[in-house]
Amino acid sequence: MRTDVKLGDKVQDVVTDFVGIVVGTNSWLNGCSRFGLQRVTKKNEVPVDIYWVDEQQVKVLAQGAFVNQMPQCISTHATAPTPGGPMNDPKPQQM
Numbered sequence: 001m002r003t004d005v006k007l008g009d010k011v012q013d014v015v016t017d018f019v020g021i022v023v024g025t026n027s028w029l030n031g032c033s034r035f036g037l038q039r040v041t042k043k044n045e046v047p048v049d050i051y052w053v054d055e056q057q058v059k060v061l062a063q064g065a066f067v068n069q070m071p072q073c074i075s076t077h078a079t080a081p082t083p084g085g086p087m088n089d090p091k092p093q094q095m
Helices: none
Strands: 012-015 019-027 032-036 049-053 058-062
Touching: 012 032
Parallel strands: none
Antiparallel strands: 012 019, 012 058, 019 032, 032 049
16 A cells, blocks of 8 residues: 555546545455545535545645544454353353
């Protein structure tokens, strides 16, 4: 995955000329990496769907064009085991 492209950068797809903000990234098992772009403008005040593009087609126009002001999502999944799973066998009740 390219290190010069970060979330929040304004980029252009050099094949289609689509311009947007990088809102997501993904890497596939076969080595393909893609960036999810979303337009800054809205169509009829409704956000436009995310457009996915291969990393080789991306040209950075402005770094840090969008700064996320939302609190960071904290995943407890990676740091602590999640409760759940199979239950212990119930003990028979005494009568």
